[in-house]
Amino acid sequence: MSHKTDIEIAREASKRPIQEIGAKLGIPSDDLLPYGHDKAKVSQAFIDGVQDRPNGKLILVTAINPTPAGEGKTTTTVGLGDGLNRIGKKAAICIREASLGPNFGMKGGAAGGGYAQVVPMEEMNLHFTGDFHAITSAHNLLAAMIDNHVYWGNEQDIDVRRIVWRRVIDMNDRALRQITASLGGVANGFPREAGFDITVASEVMAILCLARDLKDLQKRLGDMIVAYRRDRTPVYARDLKADGAMTVLLKDAMQPNLVQTLENNPAFVHGGPFANIAHGCNSVIATTTALKVADYVVTEAGFGADLGAEKFMNIKCRKAGLAPDAVVIVATCRALKANGGVGKADLNKENVEAVKKGCANLGRHIANVKSFGVPVVVGINHFVSDTDAEVQAVKDYVKAQGSEAILCKHWAKGSEGIEDLAKKVVQLAESGSSQFAPLYPDEMPLFEKIETIATRIYHADEVLADQKVRDQLHAWEEQGYGNLPICMAKTQYSFTTDPNRRGAPEHHSVPVREVRLSAGAGFVVVICGEIMTMPGLPRVPSAETIRLNDAGQIEGLF
């Protein structure tokens, strides 16, 4: 058992030149645009050239509801990719990019953990290949063009009180949440209330992750609603002629990034939309490209399966024409104990009864995922404190649900520790048993879609919403947005909207506070509770200790 930290392990990695990693997937050097020696973007020409190939198998990794104990969803995604390669499958991983700003608040940022990581870790948590900076630029160019349009005569008759397009910055900066802009006199425009979100909350990020290609990207950017006129009609980004320049700024950011695992297997790391006000998956272009060059593609979705897998299925797969061949639900004994009511201090003590109690949470996720028509296996991400009796309790429970739970030791052992899960995944995927279908049809009315998710996935009795919310949904239906899927924004800690209700609660209600239209991304955001789109820094931000040491290595970031 290793006692090394993630960053120590990552620094010891024997990275191979990225051209070698690309070669494993048949991507020629000329089609890899290198960023340093260990990162590259895949050229559009290559992507265009592989469109006629058949797809590999798509494996989704999701999890039970997150707890402070940690589940290790990314670690398992990375480990499973390595495990599949180990048993002779040509497998690639698809995960999200990290946001820069939050790293300067709390320590964080590994991509995986232990011996199941993606490298180079430092770069992936800093500027990486600049994708998020490009998104920030494109987003803020549009913002500047809106105020500039008003400044020079406001031909579109924009109601300055109804500009809905905020600005973004990839930084935790609470001072920018709400501002008054255009102060200082005539030369600076018309004073109005404005504000900044963090870049990952930008609709541009969601669009980049859902667009099929640059043409689709530009169309979606043009479709975004940025303001309303005095007559209440929407002003689109296209009306301000911003979509072309935004696309130019995003041209390189649209290309998927290729890096590698500690075991030198290919990993696509691309895009990173919020998992609450957006859909929380890596980019469609990375996933679809990976499916053309690999036999197996392992990807993950944000938060627990109630939010992440649901959106993966109902938004990403629906929009991109994807269908998962198998789903892995990650659980840990610790997290099941936490779901069973055990406090953080007692998580390392054996408590089989608490594990059994917590399994109710796992059980509902299994049933939910199966309801999409896809086969499920549970991966138990092993922690050193787990006892045999606890692990057996999980296995027994899952077996009773008609599925299988497999113990995985990839964190400590890399691919060797996850061979069994890899074999099971292959068996499920190659059985052809997947009969994937989204949960609801496009043509279902918006409010019914919300009810369908709430009752079938959350096991709620009802959805509560003001007439104002219902009227808004009806109005969008009349404007032609009724066929959009729903993007739920609720707490990730519970099936309910109350973060303290663990396990598998029944007989609860889902109150809808607000609905928002992401017309470019192509979904209706349903907000149930407080959603923070601009974090702040803590009292002692990690930025205070982040520095280069004498060897030129980064200290304090992890």
Place this chain on the structure above:
Amino acid sequence: MSHKTDIEIAREASKRPIQEIGAKLGIPSDDLLPYGHDKAKVSQAFIDGVQDRPNGKLILVTAINPTPAGEGKTTTTVGLGDGLNRIGKKAAICIREASLGPNFGMKGGAAGGGYAQVVPMEEMNLHFTGDFHAITSAHNLLAAMIDNHVYWGNEQDIDVRRIVWRRVIDMNDRALRQITASLGGVANGFPREAGFDITVASEVMAILCLARDLKDLQKRLGDMIVAYRRDRTPVYARDLKADGAMTVLLKDAMQPNLVQTLENNPAFVHGGPFANIAHGCNSVIATTTALKVADYVVTEAGFGADLGAEKFMNIKCRKAGLAPDAVVIVATCRALKANGGVGKADLNKENVEAVKKGCANLGRHIANVKSFGVPVVVGINHFVSDTDAEVQAVKDYVKAQGSEAILCKHWAKGSEGIEDLAKKVVQLAESGSSQFAPLYPDEMPLFEKIETIATRIYHADEVLADQKVRDQLHAWEEQGYGNLPICMAKTQYSFTTDPNRRGAPEHHSVPVREVRLSAGAGFVVVICGEIMTMPGLPRVPSAETIRLNDAGQIEGLF
């Protein structure tokens, strides 16, 4: 004579892989961190390893006062680099990076022109290698840490009315010039006035361009004054422990970028500080590195020689221990006519008398540059409308000043058109006649330094300044900042502070409106007139026409 546009010529370039370009300077592939196939950063390890080598010759390209006619300073810098290579010298070019934001306002952005350009032009005018994004991030992290410090108890007793550290964005956005931040209640902090500058105006940019290495960078970042306490003592970035994390964010941005000219000669493109509130030169680390690997390094300074060359000599050379071996002053017949009083509409008509009259401007720049002890040659950047009589008038005038003017046709012919200038530069540089010395010693009082620049470079009779300004300068002298050089911020269009006074005016006064201390960059900014640090977009921004065409090429940017 070509009728192709700059971008058409640039797109026809036969670019070589960047590793080949590095090889011309003896930089091994492993020490080039590629960004795509045609851009790379030079590794710190390589830079460390060449420090003991002797320096090549340093050639500064500067110009007469800019006019709407255009002078072609960058074009001549690029052309001269190619010309030196053509006559058998191992030469490299060092120029600045372009700012992203302004490209979406007015068309712009070529690096050189005609057959004297640096490529890839598109990338250099978009995100390039991400340096400016890194500077934006580092700058704004510090801003967030200041407000966060106040939010969590304000241990440093910062006077929120005296926070001098603004935020930056690489975008023309007048709405952000002046804002009220931290609105919206207790969770968002203490409301206060704030604002944004464009990224190139950041002191972090100036520091990146003056720092010798990462250690020096961190020291300078720590030295920056961000606010004042209630007792009026300065709060440094170091007091907020921001310098380490900022250095981490700037780690890659500190590495010089290598690209190539149309003739496949090496060009370092790195850093881009404002030429008014900062010193307007490319980075010290790029120039010093180039001097270790090339026999000739051709670089340029912002605006005309009164601002650009003066700051190059008194700030950059002084701080970095550099000494130019020869200086090229670029002039065009058109710009001399403009200096001689001809309006834009009449610039294409022969007017020998106006050329002669305008030569007074050129003459003063020649004398000024010579006063630094360096040999001078004038490069006449040929335009199609120039007549032989006009060119001869310039040559005769310059000869009477004891120097030589050489006609250059690099714009139309590439290196072939600038061989004569290249040979003359070699002759001057190898003559060993340069006896470079800055204009004033470190220990001269600050106000006397201002007077020295104003009287000796601008030929002003006097410097006008309120007692408040003089008191401020004295206070800084008492705090130990008296040894800093001066960074003048005045109009680039005239030797005076009145942009309409062309030629070589005498008997004028230099009124100082304000002085600012850039304690990290290490200079005192002296502001004479309005200085715009956040541009706005025009009525019809070029962003409205920028787009990708069907071939995936960028339209409208140039």
